[in-house]
Amino acid sequence: MSKDEIIILDCILSPFCMRVKIALNEKGVSYESKEEDLFGWKGGKSELLLKSNPIHKKVPVLLHNGNPLNESSNIVTYIDETWPSSSPLLPSSPYERARARFWIDYIDKKVFETGGKIWRSNGDEQEAAKKEFIEILKQLEEALGDNDFFGGERFGIVDVIAIPFSCWFYAFEKVGGFKVEEHCPKLSNWEKRCLLKESVGSVIPSPDMVYGFVSSMRNKLGLE
Amino acid sequence: MSKDEIIILDCILSPFCMRVKIALNEKGVSYESKEEDLFGWKGGKSELLLKSNPIHKKVPVLLHNGNPLNESSNIVTYIDETWPSSSPLLPSSPYERARARFWIDYIDKKVFETGGKIWRSNGDEQEAAKKEFIEILKQLEEALGDNDFFGGERFGIVDVIAIPFSCWFYAFEKVGGFKVEEHCPKLSNWEKRCLLKESVGSVIPSPDMVYGFVSSMRNKLGLE
CATH class of the missing domain: 3.40.30.10 (Glutaredoxin)
Structure with missing residues (x-):
């Protein structure tokens, strides 16, 4: 194009x-x-x-x-x-755009850093990080509500920002001993919906590959 | 209006x-x-x-x-x-907008937090924070270059984001024992230029008022 x-x-x-x-x-x-x-x-x-x-x-x-x-x-x-003409990612109204930026900022500040605390630690520290991580995901699940995507009926900018973390969830789950799906079933369904899209599925590596990387890092850090 | x-x-x-x-x-x-x-x-x-x-x-x-x-x-x-029609704050080209957002993010992450480390500490910790703070301001001064404003010839969004911190600089200087002007003369001139604008000057409290607040907080924290 x-x-x-x-x-x-x-x-x-x-x-x-x-x-x-x-x-x-x-x-x-x-x-x-x-x-x-x-x-x-x-x-x-x-x-x-x-x-x-x-x-x-x-x-x-x-x-x-x-x-x-x-x-x-x-x-x-x-x-x-x-490239505004095809598949607009940001909503058209200033208020909805501001709402989208709010969640982008929230995701940027919270998700990966807290997930990192899970795999970079053990014991009590890891437990605390896990609890915090689940709370963050619950907040996101509430923002998603009953919509198919954070963009509503359409895949939008908040979806673009959030979905890449999902391939790290398996590593967080394996290391932390929990299942995102059990705490946030709607968010898990959103994840599956996004991964079916060619634009997403073709980019996201396998959770096993991420887990392999996390395991080797934990070994290096003397955590395993 | x-x-x-x-x-x-x-x-x-x-x-x-x-x-x-x-x-x-x-x-x-x-x-x-x-x-x-x-x-x-x-x-x-x-x-x-x-x-x-x-x-x-x-x-x-x-x-x-x-x-x-x-x-x-x-x-x-x-x-x-x-309210896009009067005094546009963001630049019109996507590239310049992205540049502006980059500096907004930099300012958001760095300036106030590092300044806070100066007045919330003493001794070596304060020295380290002061050094970091001056480096951050030098980076901003480099971004400003020889322009009147971060927005170029016009007062723009990066100016709106950055100028409010200036009324805290006096408190940082008094507590930390340094002068922003000596390290970043261009940034100091930019500050004076912004404060002359009615939209800015009418909003920014006096540096003495901020210093009074910082002093009382330092007393409470047992730092003075």
């Missing part, structure tokens, strides 16, 4: 990178992915990454005809504003 | 609340401010606040014809989208 040059500085397991790929898929915009070596296994982060995101030095970076964009929620909004 | 009912659940010393008032002033939209009792001196937060921001329970809340909006950067964006 697009003749623009679109490059993502990417990491296959990063939910933040997945957001950008899902948004571009929704828009029908093709892109080239360049996998970054975040853990220094093959020489470390590329010069292009350090130059394109000098403040945070993090993936994802979107390079649109060479112009760098940083921070995944910001990039997804940019994608929606740059 | 507007016949809408606009209420801010407010706190005079909160930079986050100041953002909302400056944005409304820029748009020529009049509002009613309801001061919240955040510290429990007169019975605590209002029922209206708890109902209007059930997740974070924080000011500011903007009530637009009764519809609540939370989180200051989000509210300022909403104000810009709701």
